[in-house]
Amino acid sequence: MSIFNKVSAQDLAQFANNLSVMLKSGIAIDQALETLVEQTRSPYFKKSIVNVSESIHNGSLLSVAFSNERKVFGDIFVSLIAAGEESGTLRENLTFLADWFERSADLKREVSGATLYPKLVFSATLLLGGSLAVFILPRLTPLFEQLDVDLPLITKVLLSVSMFLQTQWVWCILGTLLTLVIFILVKRLPKVRYFLDTLQISVPFIGPILLQYQLALLTQLFATLLHSGLTITRAIEVIHKAVPNHRFKESVVSMEQSVISGKTLSKAMKQYTRLYPAMCIGIVSIGEQSGTLSESFKYLTEFYTKEVKSKAKQLPTIIEPILLIFIALVVGMIALAIILPIYKLTGSIN
Secondary structure, eight states: OOGGGOOOHHHHHHHHHHHHHHHHTTOOHHHHHHHHHHHOOOHHHHHHHHHHHHHHHTTOOHHHHHHTTHHHHHHHHHHHHHHHHHHTOHHHHHHHHHHHHHHHHHHHHHHHHHHHHHHHHHHHHHHHHHHIIIIIHHHHHHHHHHTTOOOOHHHHHHHHHHHHHHHSHHHHHHHHHHHHHHHHHHHTSHHHHHHHHHHHTTSTTHHHHHHHHHHHHHHHHHHHHHHTTOOHHHHHHHHHHHOOOHHHHHHHHHHHHHHHTTOOHHHHHGGGTTTSOHHHHHHHHHHHHHTOHHHHHHHHHHHHHHHHHHHHHHHHHHHHHHHHHHHHHHHHHHHHHHHHHHHHHHHHHO
């Protein structure tokens, strides 16, 4: 699926919520879908809903019709629709889906907002430093050459880089684009994706937020799927396909095998204590013993969601001193490359 045809979680949440409301009001499923087609703005999403509507007109079950459009709606959506059809809780499951998509979108915005400030500062610093090195420093070079000033090493290095960028800028752009394309392609390899996902949750300051973000998503998936009537093994099977982080995906596969062999979910989680904190495992264990596992996961979802939001707000304050040091180092290095030759020049004149 092309990135230009991607359906947002907000669109899916609105679709599920509107469909649930229409079914509760007594509107037939085919009429509800036709109404939603008219309300949908995205041509790609509209086409997918039309395909679902046509499949139902041809006699397919709702779950089968949505399964044919799995690339758009995803495994979670299809699984909950199938579970709702089997248990007669289709409208309730659509409400669960709307809540799931809204919470996921909200969490993603929190994490994106937390990492936006460091990204902007980092990019602005590199842009400022690059502009000084490429446009300001070369203008002083003829003066240094005429007065026969012995340039410091840092100035020589920056001048060499600056001259290379000015004379070979076409190849630099092409090389950057080629590197980006290669990175995107290599990133899709399972081993590379696993390494990057592991690195992502291990980065200082941001890593703990991303780890708790993954835990919030995972526990919310468990709470939603179990509350909708899915068995624990079926829920784990769906989560394995839906969880984004490959490190967590590996743990879910292992948990699935352990549960099938007769172990409890909490015992299976103990194999991955770096991913699942002791509190998480303890609450899951209590939920298993009391028969309220879905409620335990709901509590964990609320807890980790609050933690993500709290730490996301604190991150700019925590990381600001580090960013200031980074800015000082980059700008200071370029400033030294410019000032040191001038200092030598004035010293030789004296």
